[in-house]
Amino acid sequence: MKTSLTLGLAAALATSSLTAATPGPLFDPQRLSDDVRTLGSDAFEGRGVATRAESRTIDYIVGQFRAAGLSPGGDLVKGKRGWTQAVPLLKSDFVGDPKVTLRLAHGAPMSLAQRDQIALRAPMDGSKTLHLSGAPLLFVGYGVAAPERGWDDFKGMDVRGKILVELINDPDFEGGEGSFGGKAMTYYGRWTYKYEEAARRGAAGVMIIHETDPAAYGWNTVKNSNTNTMFDIVRPDPRAVHTPFESWIQRDVAKTIFAAAGLDFDQAKAAAKRKDFRPMPLSATLDASGAARTSVITSHNVAGRLAGKKYPDETLIYSAHWDHLGIGAPDAKGDRIYNGAVDNGTGVAQLIDQARAFAREPRTDRSILFLAVTAEEKGLLGSEYYGNHPLYPLATTVGMLNTDSMGTHGPARDFSISGSAKLGLLDDLIEEGAREGRHFTADAHPEAGHFYRSDHFSMAKVGVPAISFEPGLDLVNGGTVRGEALAKDYVTRMYHQPADEWSPQWDFSGMVADAQLLHAVGKRLANSREWPNWSKDSEFRAARDRTAAARKK
Numbered sequence: 001m002k003t004s005l006t007l008g009l010a011a012a013l014a015t016s017s018l019t020a021a022t023p024g025p026l027f028d029p030q031r032l033s034d035d036v037r038t039l040g041s042d043a044f045e046g047r048g049v050a051t052r053a054e055s056r057t058i059d060y061i062v063g064q065f066r067a068a069g070l071s072p073g074g075d076l077v078k079g080k081r082g083w084t085q086a087v088p089l090l091k092s093d094f095v096g097d098p099k100v101t102l103r104l105a106h107g108a109p110m111s112l113a114q115r116d117q118i119a120l121r122a123p124m125d126g127s128k129t130l131h132l133s134g135a136p137l138l139f140v141g142y143g144v145a146a147p148e149r150g151w152d153d154f155k156g157m158d159v160r161g162k163i164l165v166e167l168i169n170d171p172d173f174e175g176g177e178g179s180f181g182g183k184a185m186t187y188y189g190r191w192t193y194k195y196e197e198a199a200r201r202g203a204a205g206v207m208i209i210h211e212t213d214p215a216a217y218g219w220n221t222v223k224n225s226n227t228n229t230m231f232d233i234v235r236p237d238p239r240a241v242h243t244p245f246e247s248w249i250q251r252d253v254a255k256t257i258f259a260a261a262g263l264d265f266d267q268a269k270a271a272a273k274r275k276d277f278r279p280m281p282l283s284a285t286l287d288a289s290g291a292a293r294t295s296v297i298t299s300h301n302v303a304g305r306l307a308g309k310k311y312p313d314e315t316l317i318y319s320a321h322w323d324h325l326g327i328g329a330p331d332a333k334g335d336r337i338y339n340g341a342v343d344n345g346t347g348v349a350q351l352i353d354q355a356r357a358f359a360r361e362p363r364t365d366r367s368i369l370f371l372a373v374t375a376e377e378k379g380l381l382g383s384e385y386y387g388n389h390p391l392y393p394l395a396t397t398v399g400m401l402n403t404d405s406m407g408t409h410g411p412a413r414d415f416s417i418s419g420s421a422k423l424g425l426l427d428d429l430i431e432e433g434a435r436e437g438r439h440f441t442a443d444a445h446p447e448a449g450h451f452y453r454s455d456h457f458s459m460a461k462v463g464v465p466a467i468s469f470e471p472g473l474d475l476v477n478g479g480t481v482r483g484e485a486l487a488k489d490y491v492t493r494m495y496h497q498p499a500d501e502w503s504p505q506w507d508f509s510g511m512v513a514d515a516q517l518l519h520a521v522g523k524r525l526a527n528s529r530e531w532p533n534w535s536k537d538s539e540f541r542a543a544r545d546r547t548a549a550a551r552k553k
């Protein structure tokens with residue numbers, strides 16, 4: 001009796017909230033829980049890219065978008081928008097282990113064992129065979145060319161046809177010179193940048209020296225994520241961003257190479273931390289051979305849209321990756337389904353409920369695109385594809401609010417974003433948070449480069465202000481002690497494991513508060529003439545300024 005009375009009251013409140021001038025709760029913990037439970041169920045098979053689970057997942061998201069009242073916002077098919085954006089992906093595997101041989105100044109040739117000494121990626125430069133012969137090794141320090149910081153590790157040296165041996169992270173990570181934010185990692189510190197810069201300069205390949213502290217992870221992570229199947233977006237000119245030889249080597253291997261060239265690794269590293277560093281030839285060459293199996297598969301981003309009433313050509317994006325790891329190696333209990341309930345069932349549930357909330361309210365001035373991207377777990381590829389093939393012009397894209405793993409342990413007093421970045425969008429988030437009595441906590445480990453590890457980064461690269469929201473750890477129930485303990489438990493017991501499954505114990509009231517905050521930020525931007533930008537010293541500022549110039553034309 002009591003239950004039905006409560007339900008009746010709740011229903012009455014829900015109905016009145018639809019018509020009231022100041023709407024009541026827009027988000028509902030039960031609805032969020034149901035969506036997470038569905039997306040994270042075994043029926044969705046861990047939402048693997050380009051598997052039958054992809055169609056099931058896409059059908060579910062499209063069904064919810066449609067029911068909410070969104071319009072299709074995807075690819076134009078015969079002049080009409082569909083619900084998805086096709087994302088062609090290149091898939092590449094080595095057939096057997098590649099052969100890598102070093103010829104040092106003295107002694108017998110040294111062959112490097114794949115996985116134990118070197119982690120060499122299957123080629124993504126478009127070729128099916130790897131063949132290098134006598135490529136000279138050159139130590140280029142951190143491999144950074146940052147004109148806006150007055151830093152150049154190359155000093156005009158021609159690196160074409162050479163294998164660049166490089167350190168990971170920024171020159172100032174361990175107290176070196178230059179203004180790369182100290183401990184915090186800039187994009188110049190990330191391995192993807194180092195590979196891209198080497199390709200731009202026509203190098204034959206890259207060997208990144210693995211060191212645990214500056215990499216922020218151990219050799220096992222390097223090995224596991226580089227020696228399996230590789231994916232990339234299909235690029236018109238893959239050689240522009242990929243050399244044929246992209247690898248990490250163990251620190252001991254590097255020390256051997258330096259010693260054979262009469263150099264001390266630690267001294268060379270100390271030199272690399274200085275602005276006056278010059279590349280050092282290592283008097284060694286490399287031979288490599290291998291065969292790759294490559295194919296192109298098609299995955300999909302999902303896009304639903306609410307057209308703005310005044311400025312429909314201006315777009316704010318809410319995003320979340322729908323994919324997870326699919327079916328893989330069994331855990332101790334024999335479970336092979338990597339459900340990804342938190343990562344990223346929660347982010348998608350937030351995205352769907354955000355769409356429902358905006359659809360129920362009066363239309364905003366600007367358009368809102370709700371974008372569920374694919375292949376985040378393969379290297380942020382669905383979002384990268386969107387950045388290179390935007391459905392709506394980047395110049396008139398206001399910003400992106402991404403959610404990748406939300407909180408399931410009740411409300412927090414604080415909130416955060418992935419990585420350290422300075423941008424107007426963050427200022428807006430902090431202001432709206434303060435209005436709701438909540439405060440911002442900066443990323444406690446900016447050196448781990450989390451800024452470069454979720455989908456907002458793909459948009460940052462093309463200049464669009466973008467953040468990945470992070471739930472706070474200062475929980476209303478239990479404070480940071482409980483919050484940090486639960487976060488640690490998640491990483492050790494669930495993260496990227498079959499145990500990331502929906503639980504009836506989860507408390508979705510914190511996600512409601514976070515969705516409310518993200519709603520406030522989005523609503524404010526979608527009803528303003530504001531064009532958020534990156535801070536003046538940001539590496540993404542120039543790209544945004546270029547598109548801003550296009551906007552004014």
Ligand SMILES: [Zn+2]
Binds near residue numbers: 321343344376404405
């Ligand atoms: Zn994720």
